[in-house]
Amino acid sequence: MADQKPKDKPPTSRIGRLARLASLAPRTLPFAFEGAKRVLGRSRSEEEEAAAKERMAQEVKKTAEAMLKTLGEMKGLPLKLGQMASYIDGLAPPGHEEKFQAALKKLLDKAPPLSAESAAQMIQTELGGAPEQVFEQWEREPFAAASIGQVHRAVTKSGARVAVKVQYPGIDKAIENDLKSISLLETMMSPVTKKFHAKQAIDEIRTVFMSELDYAREAEMADLFRRINANEPDIFVPEVHHGLTTRRVLTTEFAEGQGYADFCKTASQEARNRAGEAIWRFTFRSMLRYGVLYADPHPGNYRFMPDGRVAFLDFGCVKMLPPELVEDMKRYMRAAMDADWDEFDRACVEVLGYDPNDESWDLYRSYTLELMMPLTTKEAWVCSKERARETVSFLARGVRSLSFKEGELPNIPHVPKMPQDFTFVNRLQWGLASVMAGLGTVAYFRRMSEPWIREGLHPIPAA
Template structure:
């Protein structure tokens, strides 16, 4: 039985996070509206310290916000980007109660062994290592209690931040950003849905020898408990000083892990957080978390390719068509020019038929940040723009993954990788493949 999204739970959560998030909103408002100067860097550091001690979705929201261009001032992005999904684990008594609630009082008899100490603790739950009755090593993800209330409380706090920031800086209308984050976070509460996402990715990537997806154990999975095969691997950042060829191989596997599903079936993994994948001994990739998955209509994917072709051939009419396909409306010539600045940055590595780093200019260390700030400044002067909902996590995936490639200092011919994926692109064929893959995973077509 799903936990209730209780008024008491929400109120308790508001009390816990209100000082941190309300403080951000109030100080931003005072600075922009009243002209009261504040030490943003210090306040951002205080905010990170406060959020880092919380379990639940607010920490995940902070991680998401750190990778969506223009959603928050850069001082906050720099601090929030440092948040890692390492909230302190819950103790043995908690684990026993939660496991009994999900699998019944005899739950321990369903495993050969179960380690009550968490192997990893994250924002919405923690992972335990176990062994099945057949001797298979398992990863068991157990959701923290009262997460439905926590999600609603934290989304309300996020709306407060957006409301204050939006009144003082109209460059980006954040209504759709909030709606999209809210939808994805609510989905992440449903581990049975995540198990279907895992089956979907297993189907879409079954021909990729160097991308690996855990196998779900349905009999040991509920809405708040997800049991899957354990995949051994090392954290990606351990390879930052590896030989160039090794880093390139890892980057190629990551690229295919993200973009084969998108260009073949219109599905994107919207959370390229460093904790969501590990590297195998052969430099293949393990994808480990499937809570934040976005499924797009075929025409949206077509728009991504159309914009690439528009930028590469300087076809302004095709660029406008691509933006309108995504749902941008009422675009003036100046706004189109400004959006094209961002598009030219995102597509730049794909335009050159040569090995290169994902970003060759010197920047602040945050992928795309300086370009985003210039676009933001121009949009503010022009009266702002409203990004469509579908755009939010697509943009986030591109920027988040670009940041990973930046960490790896990978030198790849991105142009050829991309063209290998889109060479025979056809929206009707994509829609057919998408439906077949979704049917096998038990998932509906996008609304």
């Protein structure tokens, strides 16, 4: 039972964190071998295929449970990767997505919490008193726990019900060590990683994830999104209690409502359509009208309120996009909407870095159109898991066909060098597609989005 006792802090040493990840290797090897067999294209009999599926089915649940325990205890970047695997369709082992993702769902907001004493000490350090002194009421046990902090219910001295996010002690050091390990791996494999432009992606990840550790910045971003969406009736952004917020403690208005999984199971199609439209408007209107990217669209960040509004809870992973990048994105979106294929091709070259003289041109061009289908289709678009998986599978199939050709040695195809700021735009595309698929939203996304794409950027409303 000692192992079940909540820890006071996550492991922070570089060696210790690498050792924990290494312990997952025996579990993931069967997936790697199976994936290699599929990629290399060796034909198998029906009996061999059935046996392979049976072996995989036995491994999937054990592997997901091992990941849940290890990544949940580590927190930080490994936990963020586990969260992505739990909800982005197309990342889990083919044919076993539902079982694999179901086991990892707890990582979204129910990861193993740290001890109540650890959270109390953080409140003491940051706010100058024990939780019972600072707040009128304080719940020792958190109701949510995720990658860099856990959330407690409380009531302020003025009687307001609040959610208090408390950062894990030492998580800044843990994330920094994770990033150092990734950078070291990138350096060791530089002949390969240079082709993938890995260094610029790692630099961008470092900048964005380290900024997430500053809850004072997150409070500012929450205020910004409240202003942006002040006139949006279906969007709710909880108010920040700035007097009870510091760099490592964030106190906000408590948002009532259902979690994502329960809402998807119980809500009517009409309610899911309305909620999906609210999430779409929140995400794309902010980005295309104001240049503000909400880059963490995972299911734990939403609450579905009794009055039909959607509450947005986490503003740590927010990026201010350069105005010229937003205008460049609108350029190829408008061209696709207008079926101006000459202009679309020019934008693919000049904005996205695609090479029209390389054999990868058709793949990347087609993939971009695949991602934009909800925007280019004039009819109602049905969000489904099959379509969400295709946003991942389409690219994977194409890269595989270019990499492994009969009678030739494997070869890494051309990888476009996109703007560094595009790193989290790509993360948004896969994540949001899966969130919308879970809701099963049916909506006229082109009709909703076209005004933001046609117009220029707006100034962000002043405080």
